Amino acid sequence: MKDIDILIKNLATRNIEAFFFENLEEAKEAILKIIPIDAVVGIGNSRTLKDMNISKELSERGNKVYDKTYAKDKEEVKQLKKKSLLTDWYLSSSNAISMEGHIVNIDHSGNRVAALTYGPDQVIVVIGTNKITDTLDEAKKRARNHSAPLNAKRAGYNPPCLQLKKCVDCKTRDRVCYYFSVIEGQYEPDRMKVFIVCEELGF
Ligand code: SF4
Numbered sequence: 001m002k003d004i005d006i007l008i009k010n011l012a013t014r015n016i017e018a019f020f021f022e023n024l025e026e027a028k029e030a031i032l033k034i035i036p037i038d039a040v041v042g043i044g045n046s047r048t049l050k051d052m053n054i055s056k057e058l059s060e061r062g063n064k065v066y067d068k069t070y071a072k073d074k075e076e077v078k079q080l081k082k083k084s085l086l087t088d089w090y091l092s093s094s095n096a097i098s099m100e101g102h103i104v105n106i107d108h109s110g111n112r113v114a115a116l117t118y119g120p121d122q123v124i125v126v127i128g129t130n131k132i133t134d135t136l137d138e139a140k141k142r143a144r145n146h147s148a149p150l151n152a153k154r155a156g157y158n159p160p161c162l163q164l165k166k167c168v169d170c171k172t173r174d175r176v177c178y179y180f181s182v183i184e185g186q187y188e189p190d191r192m193k194v195f196i197v198c199e200e201l202g203f
Pocket of ligand 1: 144146148149159160161162165166168169170171174175176177
């Protein structure tokens with residue numbers, strides 16, 4: 001496993017506080033503790049967050065939660081994505097984090113990278129150790145060659161990388177990475193936290 005202490009220190013130099021958890025349950029308990037019960041929470045769609053069932057647990061205890069995966073139709077999806085941009089807290093995963101502390105994400109419609117970048121007052125990014133790469137270059141490659149095809153499969157799109165298992169920089173309508181973001185750090189020191197979980201999570 002990568003040296004998590006080094007990653008945590010490198011994220012700190014970028015104004016991002018990071019915490020290490022042995023498993024997803026521990027990370028979930030920490031999220032439920034840190035987010036006030038009257039806070040409005042936006043959810044960026046993620047296998048990791050689904051595995052955690054965090055959206056339902058927050059709703060059931062009284063938080064207002066905007067999670068597009070519970071929308072009834074396309075119009076509600078659109079509204080929930082927009083509302084998530086102005087929440088008190090935003091929860092998401094990420095496609096890759098470099099040991100230097102770059103947070104790399106691809107996005108289809110852009111709502112997730114937008115919310116991670118600006119809008120919500122507080123952000124928590126939950127990642128499994130499988131998403132840590134040595135360098136920024138490797139993080140970018142992971143996002144395009146590994147995350148993109150699996151995202152496409154989940155969402156029912158068929159870009160070339162789904163068959164080829166690697167990015168060919170397509171311009172197809174089924175492209176799932178119209179937006180590609182590298183977070184270098186945070187201007188607001190207390191805004192973003194990264195929860196690193198010692199498990200293989202998501203893609
Ligand atoms: S540009 Fe196309 S082929 Fe490359 S990762 Fe994105 S969707 Fe896949």
